[in-house]
Structures are given as C-alpha cells and as structure tokens.
Amino acid sequence: MSGNLIITIGRQSGSGGKLIGEKLAEKMGVKCYDKELLSQAAKHSGLCQELFEKHDERPTSSFLYSLVMDSYSMGYAAAGYSDMPINHKIFLAQFDTIKKLADEESCVIIGRCADYALEDYPNVVSVFIAGDEKDKLERIKTLYNLNEDRAKEVIVKTDKKRSSYYNYYSNKRWGDPRSYDLCLNSSSVGPDGAVEAILAFAKLKQQWKNRK
Template identity: 60%
Template sequence: MKTNTIITIGREFGSAGREIGYKVAEAFGIKLYDKEMLARAAKESGICEEIFETHDEKPTNSFLYSLVMDTYSMGYSGNTYTDMPINHKVFLAQFDAIKKIADEGPCILVGRCADYALESYKNVVSVFIHADMNARIRRIARIYDLTDAKAKDLIIKTDKKRSSYYNYYTNKKWSDAESYELCLTSSELGIEGTAKAIIDYVRLKESIGNDERHI
C-alpha cells in the first residue's frame, strides 16, 4: 500500500501515539521518525545530540540557562544561528532537519512541532491523538512500573512540557482541534482502530485528489 502523504502526529503522553504511528508506517511501508529527528538535527547542525535530548519538547525561557548551555554548542560557530540562545538554535536545527526528512518522501514524524514546520507542504496530514486520562494512567503505570498517582503526575508534567514547547514555538495551540487536520481518541478506538482511522483518512484524501477537495 503506497502513499504520497507525510503524516505528522502530535500526542498526549500515554495515548500510544508513537505505537499507533508505527502501525501506520508499517501499513504504508514508510519510515517513522521520533528520536531519529534529534540525531539527524544533531548530525547536520554540529550541536551534540545530548543537547537536543535535553531540550526535547521542553521550552527554556531562562536567558541565564541559555547562556550556560550555549558553551556546549561548539561546532555551530560558523552558522547564522551563532548569536541565538541555545534553545532557539536547537529548535531551528530540528526545524531544518524535519524539512529535509520530508523532502526525501512520505514518512511519519512524531511530535516536535513537525506539523508547524511543514505547514507550507501540500501533502501533509497533521494528526493529534488524545486519550482518556484513566486509560493513559493505566498505560504509563504499566510501562514504567509506577503507581497510578505517580503515573498521573508524570502525564501531567509531560503534557505541560509538550504544550508549552508547541505553544512557544508555533502560532497554534497544542491539542486544540483547530491546530490539526485530524483529531482522534485512542482510548475509544483502540490502538489498531486509531491506526486504521488514520490509514483510511489518508487513503480517502488521496483518492479524492487535489482538484476535488475545494469547498
């Protein structure tokens, strides 16, 4: 099953967004990028990968922190980003890497404002995956061997970081329906069902074609 579509997936923590993405990627025979985006951005920017992992979907507004971290970004001195705080350098390097990955062909990109980076691309479907809090607590508690209380705390903190990162770097609101083309609830559809919904949506959109999609 071939596709010409690039799919971006935003997700609440514990909604199984990445697992769903892998099922969609397998169905279409395309690659999924998650942490791989960080490695790609690090390689192409010259900033060490640990810096990307430190800043991964975590906005840092502290100027002092940025100055301290900037001492570790060796290798970027010849770049136009030189005078920027390190958190901005990291975002822009990742932004560039996302575009280069998309230019290589259909793929799935998880998180990291990929939908915003690719908003000028015609062949992108942006998806956001929600799930009921109780379902997310059960999933995270099981995966990380946590109590329900600790799982809930981790979910709230992680979602807050993702939301702050997305809202800080884009002109949209994280998890709001208006920010995405397709929003799905994995606790209602299940992992397989949510993946199928994305696959069916992409197939339908491609079958309709560009000329017939104007309302």
C-alpha cells in the same frame, strides 16, 4: 517542496501516540521519526546529540522565541545557526531537519511541532491522539512501572511540557481540534483502529484536494 506523504502526530501522554505512529509507519512501509529525529538533527547541524535530548520538546520564553524566528527569517540558520543561544540552535536544527526529511521521503513524525514546520507542504496530514484518563494511566503505569499517583504526575508534567513547547513555537494551540486535520481518541478505536482511521483520512484528504 515535495509530494511525499508526511503524517505528523501530536499526542497526549499515555495515549499510545508513539505506538500508533510506529504501527502507521510499518503499514505505510516508511520510517517513523521520534527520538530518531534528534540524532538526525544532531548529525545535520554538527551539534551534540545530548543537547537535543536535554532540550527535547521543552518550552522557552516568548522573548527567546521571537529571537529564534527573527534569526530564522534572516537566514541565520543556513549560515550555521550563527552565534545564537543553544536553545535557538536546537529548535532551528530540528525545524530544518523536519523539512529535509519531508523533502526526501514519505514518513511519520512524532511531535516536535512537525505539523507547524510543514504547514506549507501539500501532502501533510496532521493528527492529534488523545485517550481516556483510565487507559492513559494504565499505559503509563505499565510502561514505567509506576503507581497510580506517580503515573498521574508523569502525565500532567509531560502534557504541560509538550503544550508549552507547541504553543510557543507554533501559531496554534496544542490539543485544540482547530490545530489539526484529525483528532482521535485511541481509547475508542485502539491502536490498530487508529492506524486504519488515519490512513482512511489521508486518502480522503488527498481525494478532496485533487477535486479542487
């Protein structure tokens, strides 16, 4: 376990969470891991990257989740992930990769239950980015060249997928303020303002922790 500063970002679809994470990483002079995390996990586990993309932030059943956690606690992950089903392997490989990154460097990690994977790390700031519906719709319409109805569908489906994944694999609730150190509405402050707010909060959290 290291003293590296890790900022994890959960985000609503269309909130600009990825953009904010990238800007934040640039400001900090560190790497931002989003899809890049998948290639890292594939490299470290020896599994095909396409499998990670297929299962990326997709929920599984609570029964399978319990098997995953049982396997992890028994140390199967360290032994090449054993002969468990593929979705078990994908989750554990990402879980291990997130911890490996946190041990090696300060960085920003987007989604994928990173805040849960690193909950015992002292220098982690977990952030959730939300946004006003109008702004989220406009961002998705522009990003994917969609009409408003289709953009609404994308937002609903993406948020449902992310929340289901997070709720299955963590002991917290996606989007619940109690699950994060800081929740921000990007529509209120804009991407650059969100970056400044997160950095200021990280500094305050560090100062408060050092007083204890």
